[in-house]
Amino acid sequence: MLDLPTDLPADLVPLSWLLGVWEGTGVIDYEADDVSFGGEFAHRVSFSHDGGDYVNYSASAWLLADDGARTPLVAETGYWRLARPADGGDAGPALLPASVARATPRTADDVELLRNAEGGFDLEVALVHSDGVSELYVGQVRGPRIDIATDAVVRPASAKAYTAATRMYGLVDGHLLWAWDIAALGGELAAHASARLARVE
Secondary structure: OOOOOOOOOHHHHHHHHHOEEEEEEEEEEEEEOOEEEEEEEEEEEEEEOOOOOOEEEEEEEEEEOOOOOEEEOOOEEEEEEEOOOOOOOOOOOOOOOOOOOOOOOOOHHHHHOOEOOOOOEEEEEEEEEOOOOEEEEEEEEOOOEEEEEEEEEEOOOOOOOEEEEEEEEEEEOOEEEEEEEEEEOOOOOEEEEEEEEEEOO
C-alpha cells in the first residue's frame, strides 16, 4: 500500500507517488562507436520536497563488480515540476521575489485546470550531472507513469558527446521502474539503462 502525504502543495499531488528514497539495481546495455558498455549497477534515487511547487531530485549510481566492489558512475541533481506559466505570484527569475502576494495558496482546482488533452499533466524536469552535463526534459505525468524527453542538452567542452535522451518512470507493484534511452558518443538514441527500485524511506 502506498501512503501519500496529505500536506503537499497542490502542484505536487500528481507527482506525490514519487516521493521518498528508492534503492535497487539495474542493467546498463549500450553500444556506440563499435564499443559495448554493459554491467549491473546499484542505484539510489531521492524525490523530496521543501514546501515549494517542485520536487527535489538526486540520484547516485555505482557499477557493481563480481567481487562486490562499487565504482561510482555519474550522479544527478535537479528539480521536477508541473509545466505552467509563471505569474506575478511566483518568485524569480534568480532571487527576485514574487511581485504580488497570492491571496490563497494554489488549490487542487487550479492544478486540475493544467490537465492536458491526454488526461495527464505536462512536466518540466531540469537535471545537472556531476560531469557538467545539463538536461531539460519535457513530457508528462499520467497517473503512476512519467514519460519525458530532452528539449535541450548543454554540456561543457570537457564532457563526452551526449545529445539527447528519453526517460520513463512507472510505479509497478510498489516498485519504481525506470528506463533511460540516450544518444551519446556519436550513437543514435537507443536503450541505455533500466532499473527496478524499492522504497527504503
